[in-house]
Amino acid sequence: MPGLFADLPLNNAPTLSLPRAASGMVAHIICHSDPERFALLYELIWRLTQGEARLCEIHSDPLIHRLERMEKSVRRDLHKMHAFVRFRKVEQDGDERFVSWFEPEHFIVEASAIFFVERFTSLDWAILTPKGSLHWDRARLTIGPPARAEDVPAGDAFEDGWRRYYESTFNPARLNPDLMRSHMAKKYWRNLPEAQSIAELIRRAPSRVREMMEREAQVPRKRDPQKAVEQMQDQAPHSLAALNRLIMRAAPMVQGGTRAVLGEGPLQPCLMLVGEQPGDMEDIEGRPFVGPAGKLLDRALQEAGIERKKVYVTNAVKHFKFEQRGKRRLHAKPNVGEVKHYRWWLKKELDLVRPQVVVALGATAILALKGKALPVGANRGPTEFDGQCGFITVHPSSLLRMQDERDRRDGFRRFVSDLRSASELGKDTCAARENSALAARNG
Numbered sequence: 001m002p003g004l005f006a007d008l009p010l011n012n013a014p015t016l017s018l019p020r021a022a023s024g025m026v027a028h029i030i031c032h033s034d035p036e037r038f039a040l041l042y043e044l045i046w047r048l049t050q051g052e053a054r055l056c057e058i059h060s061d062p063l064i065h066r067l068e069r070m071e072k073s074v075r076r077d078l079h080k081m082h083a084f085v086r087f088r089k090v091e092q093d094g095d096e097r098f099v100s101w102f103e104p105e106h107f108i109v110e111a112s113a114i115f116f117v118e119r120f121t122s123l124d125w126a127i128l129t130p131k132g133s134l135h136w137d138r139a140r141l142t143i144g145p146p147a148r149a150e151d152v153p154a155g156d157a158f159e160d161g162w163r164r165y166y167e168s169t170f171n172p173a174r175l176n177p178d179l180m181r182s183h184m185a186k187k188y189w190r191n192l193p194e195a196q197s198i199a200e201l202i203r204r205a206p207s208r209v210r211e212m213m214e215r216e217a218q219v220p221r222k223r224d225p226q227k228a229v230e231q232m233q234d235q236a237p238h239s240l241a242a243l244n245r246l247i248m249r250a251a252p253m254v255q256g257g258t259r260a261v262l263g264e265g266p267l268q269p270c271l272m273l274v275g276e277q278p279g280d281m282e283d284i285e286g287r288p289f290v291g292p293a294g295k296l297l298d299r300a301l302q303e304a305g306i307e308r309k310k311v312y313v314t315n316a317v318k319h320f321k322f323e324q325r326g327k328r329r330l331h332a333k334p335n336v337g338e339v340k341h342y343r344w345w346l347k348k349e350l351d352l353v354r355p356q357v358v359v360a361l362g363a364t365a366i367l368a369l370k371g372k373a374l375p376v377g378a379n380r381g382p383t384e385f386d387g388q389c390g391f392i393t394v395h396p397s398s399l400l401r402m403q404d405e406r407d408r409r410d411g412f413r414r415f416v417s418d419l420r421s422a423s424e425l426g427k428d429t430c431a432a433r434e435n436s437a438l439a440a441r442n443g
């Protein structure tokens with residue numbers, strides 16, 4: 001029987017036309033370490049050219065089945081080589097070279113070359129393996145003979161870098177040694193600098209997970225705000241104390257916030273002041289407006305002839321939203337979504353406190369009370385919040401932020417005048433209320 005190459009001139013390389021699926025398979029199987037690979041490929045090509053052109057599609061055929069497994073093994077080996085080659089830096093006559101030792105399972109050294117050339121084009125490197133070597137001098141690739149592990153210089157600081165990188169990205173909570181072994185078979189470990197850390201990382205994983213869980217338990221949880229609002233709506237607090245219990249039990253709906261800071265003051269006051277959110281001091285003390293902005297507010301109330309203890313003081317957002325910077329907790333402005341999620345509480349609070357006039361201090365309070373954003377400057381003065389008599393003025397922090405002394409003094413004077421006007425607005429009704437309460441007490 002004539003052979004596969006019978007009609008081909010022996011001094012020329014044979015030209016065969018193969019289906020596309022077969023040529024990919026052949027290119028990989030040629031690299032396989034099985035000594036039978038050439039005989040198997042001969043059989044494949046013979047059958048393809050002798051009337052079985054679609055042979056590669058018949059996965060149940062014993063030859064195809066075996067070849068597919070071989071192809072897969074070579075592909076996996078290539079993948080591992082791309083992933084696990086680690087270079088050591090070597091100084092040679094003032095020049096920098098990078099050398100690596102790798103032990104592939106198959107004859108894949110040449111097939112892997114293009115990957116490393118494209119990846120490390122600007123470096124001078126060599127990859128030594130027992131199945132051949134690659135040498136790249138930034139311009140030319142040379143395929144060299146097999147090498148020995150001793151040909152590679154000893155480890156250096158470059159490898160320490162790899163080890164530290166691996167340790168810092170290792171997540172003990174995701175420890176799955178079986179999966180690790182399947183991704184990085186043990187045979188590769190001895191040539192990977194980071195592998196030296198694996199045993200210790202596995203040993204320490206349980207205690208590191210415990211530490212992570214303890215730390216996690218101390219971080220305030222941000223829950224699903226939408227769900228939280230729905231749950232709140234299922235409950236209908238009929239007193240301020242019941243509402244406050246709900247607020248105290250609920251988790252913060254902003255980042256940070258260690259505790260809820262409740263509103264404080266008498267029910268049915270002439271004025272209810274609504275700020276933005278508690279600050280660092282308020283979060284520590286658990287009371288609204290006790291920090292620098294609170295001190296300024298106290299001074300303004302005093303100048304306006306208003307006793308703070310007769311005013312109800314609260315915030316649109318009940319938790320301190322902040323970003324941790326070292327030891328400092330920096331105020332972070334609540335966003336529109338967050339303000340709206342807290343709105344349900346504020347509206348309930350307003351219904352239960354029943355002030356004569358509610359004063360929005362700044363833009364966040366306006367957003368919370370109106371349900372939409374409005375600029376403070378253009379809307380300063382008397383207003384209505386859903387039928388409730390209201391007043392818009394600036395937030396005292398905006399005065400603290402003013403750089404110019406005169407601006408600050410003028411701003412403060414205007415703020416005092418706003419507070420006085422707001423209290424005038426509600427005075428008549430307040431006086432009428434107090435009179436009727438007095439009359440009721442006197443029978």
Ligand code: URA
Pocket residue numbers: 275276277278279282287288289290291293294315397
């Ligand atoms: N700023 C606010 O808006 N509220 C406070 O309670 C403190 C500062």
